[in-house]
Amino acid sequence: MNTPIKILLLGILVIQFASIGSTFSYFSDAEYSVGNVFTAAVWDTQASFLEFDYTKTHLTGNALTLLDTTIKNIGNENITIDMIQLYWNETESGVANVTKICFKTNNDFIFFSGTNRSGQIINGTDYKIEPYQPKSGEVNFYFDAPVSYPFTIKVIMGDGASKSVTIIDDRQTT
Numbered sequence: 001m002n003t004p005i006k007i008l009l010l011g012i013l014v015i016q017f018a019s020i021g022s023t024f025s026y027f028s029d030a031e032y033s034v035g036n037v038f039t040a041a042v043w044d045t046q047a048s049f050l051e052f053d054y055t056k057t058h059l060t061g062n063a064l065t066l067l068d069t070t071i072k073n074i075g076n077e078n079i080t081i082d083m084i085q086l087y088w089n090e091t092e093s094g095v096a097n098v099t100k101i102c103f104k105t106n107n108d109f110i111f112f113s114g115t116n117r118s119g120q121i122i123n124g125t126d127y128k129i130e131p132y133q134p135k136s137g138e139v140n141f142y143f144d145a146p147v148s149y150p151f152t153i154k155v156i157m158g159d160g161a162s163k164s165v166t167i168i169d170d171r172q173t174t
Contacts, residue, residue: 049075080158
């Protein structure tokens with residue numbers, strides 16, 4: 001081996017031994033935190049407290065109205081229905097629009113009145129449901145032409161969370 005290479009390797013080795021036990025840092029910082037508590041959790045949304053009761057849901061004889069889907073608040077704070085997205089099957093008679101969505105409580109609360117197609121998001125008048133009401137609100141959907149099952153009702157809450165139910169026919173749901 002060549003002498004200059006030996007000297008170079010010996011120099012590197014001496015530097016390595018000289019630095020044992022000490023490290024160097026060009027930048028350093030220290031952070032201290034006293035009295036802080038960090039908690040990880042899953043926060044409940046308004047949709048967590050929304051419950052559908054579709055045991056009485058049915059189409060009227062002329063297939064122009066879907067009646068008696070009950071929506072309940074099973075939580076301990078008010079929840080708000082902000083929007084509804086509704087899907088349905090159209091019959092051979094042509095294109096159908098939802099023309100009115102009404103909550104049947106002590107007084108009829110009209111959430112929406114107009115014309116919207118299947119699948120469109122309906123931004124109606126906010127409907128507040130108080131906690132633990134035995135019958136929070138039956139929802140009725142009115143159409144301008146006959147419709148048929150299945151129906152999918154997606155409720156979008158005031159906090160942006162959503163919950164859906166699909167009603168296959170007068171007796172079955174998913």
